[in-house]
Amino acid sequence: MGKGKVGFSVMALLVILGLILGSSSASSDDRRQRWRKTMLSGEMMSSMMLNRIGSSIVFPLHGNVYPIGYYNVTLNIGQPSRPYFLDIDTGSDLTWLQCDAPCRQCTEAPHPLYRPSNNLVICKDPICASLQPPGEHNCQDPEQCDYEVEYADGGSSLGVLVKDVFLLNCTNGKRLNPLLALGCGYDQFPGRDHHPIDGILGLGRGISSIPSQLSSQGLVQNVIGHCLSGRGGGFLFFGEDIYDSSRVAWTPMSRELSKYYSPGFAELIFNGKSTGIINLLAVFDSGSSYTYLNSRAYEGLLFSLKRELSGKPLGETPDQTLPLCWKGKKPFKSIRDVKKYFKTFALSFISGGRTKTKFEFSPEAYLIISSKGNACLGILNGTEVGLRDLNVIGDISMQDRLVVYNNEKQVIGWVAANCDRLPKSKISFF
Numbered sequence: 001m002g003k004g005k006v007g008f009s010v011m012a013l014l015v016i017l018g019l020i021l022g023s024s025s026a027s028s029d030d031r032r033q034r035w036r037k038t039m040l041s042g043e044m045m046s047s048m049m050l051n052r053i054g055s056s057i058v059f060p061l062h063g064n065v066y067p068i069g070y071y072n073v074t075l076n077i078g079q080p081s082r083p084y085f086l087d088i089d090t091g092s093d094l095t096w097l098q099c100d101a102p103c104r105q106c107t108e109a110p111h112p113l114y115r116p117s118n119n120l121v122i123c124k125d126p127i128c129a130s131l132q133p134p135g136e137h138n139c140q141d142p143e144q145c146d147y148e149v150e151y152a153d154g155g156s157s158l159g160v161l162v163k164d165v166f167l168l169n170c171t172n173g174k175r176l177n178p179l180l181a182l183g184c185g186y187d188q189f190p191g192r193d194h195h196p197i198d199g200i201l202g203l204g205r206g207i208s209s210i211p212s213q214l215s216s217q218g219l220v221q222n223v224i225g226h227c228l229s230g231r232g233g234g235f236l237f238f239g240e241d242i243y244d245s246s247r248v249a250w251t252p253m254s255r256e257l258s259k260y261y262s263p264g265f266a267e268l269i270f271n272g273k274s275t276g277i278i279n280l281l282a283v284f285d286s287g288s289s290y291t292y293l294n295s296r297a298y299e300g301l302l303f304s305l306k307r308e309l310s311g312k313p314l315g316e317t318p319d320q321t322l323p324l325c326w327k328g329k330k331p332f333k334s335i336r337d338v339k340k341y342f343k344t345f346a347l348s349f350i351s352g353g354r355t356k357t358k359f360e361f362s363p364e365a366y367l368i369i370s371s372k373g374n375a376c377l378g379i380l381n382g383t384e385v386g387l388r389d390l391n392v393i394g395d396i397s398m399q400d401r402l403v404v405y406n407n408e409k410q411v412i413g414w415v416a417a418n419c420d421r422l423p424k425s426k427i428s429f430f
Ligand SMILES: *[C@@H]1O[C@H](CO)[C@@H](O)[C@H](O)[C@H]1NC(C)=O
Pocket: 061, 062, 063, 072, 073, 074, 085, 110, 196, 197
């Protein structure tokens, strides 16, 4: 499994899984609920304020699931501003750039290292506090904020938080140049699935993420979305006025997994039939190129897929690309060549009350054709890579649909879409 980065910050993930899997006392439940109520009233006020502004920002994306393994966005940052290529990651909060502070250990980057301004984020800043492990926010130097983020593939970035200007163009023609906090990363450790990039764009739910910062400055609503094209490229957007909400299948964000974009628990449905595999906690993570199921769901899926393939002209074959691949009589050119042998499966989420919302995986959402012309399964065993019981929906399964993370309303939505052209407004997009 060469390229399968998972964009999670590991420390936080383990803490949170501990909370869910361990027994949570009544008092911590109370605390959680109260916290949610205060969030809601703040949310209502900010949407009223922001509705008057109503602008969106659209960024073209480059990259693909295979062979590149990620999607990147170009951001212009600094004074004077310079372009940087960033990996988009809805699984983590902090945005950081490889940084000349000077750099102790930087990995190969497409652009010269970022030179930070002298505008340090102080230790007491809530953004700094939000990035420290719970209960461990001690300010050795009150004038600066040190951070360290670790990802599930073993990669990490260590550095200091600074503020700098981001240049952003809105769809309504307005140009923004807000001062936002970002990490100046001077010590990077490449993970298993390392890519040559200038940094990571953190799009998570935490207050340090770029969309949260833009929203707290009253500039753009805290709504983000992406449309990853199966032919490569696509777009990322911030703001609400580029899609038609009535066409999107919405489901509430999980309260249990409040740090990640999770629609909660699901059942695995194979070819329209219930499998009995339930209680699958899933998260959406654009920082992961492939999808990971926990060993229970992974084994169930393999069993069903293989049962369907028996008697079909496909045979398992070793391939460097991914652990499970099939070859045919001739090398396959595209998924269309194998689509008839593979069924669609789904995760069916309970979206409040009794309604269920399905996230479907057609063969295009779980297979790739390797350079050797084999069809390979882009669903991996998450338990094997340390994700414990969690299920991670990665780029491969989000292709050719619009996935929207609405932090104002605390809902996640998806709808099939053409990701090949950039939206100008919701009228031209749909
Ligand atoms: C990122 O996107 C740019 C286009 O904006 C593209 O030219 C570049 O090759 C991509 N960079 C990487 C490292 O993939």
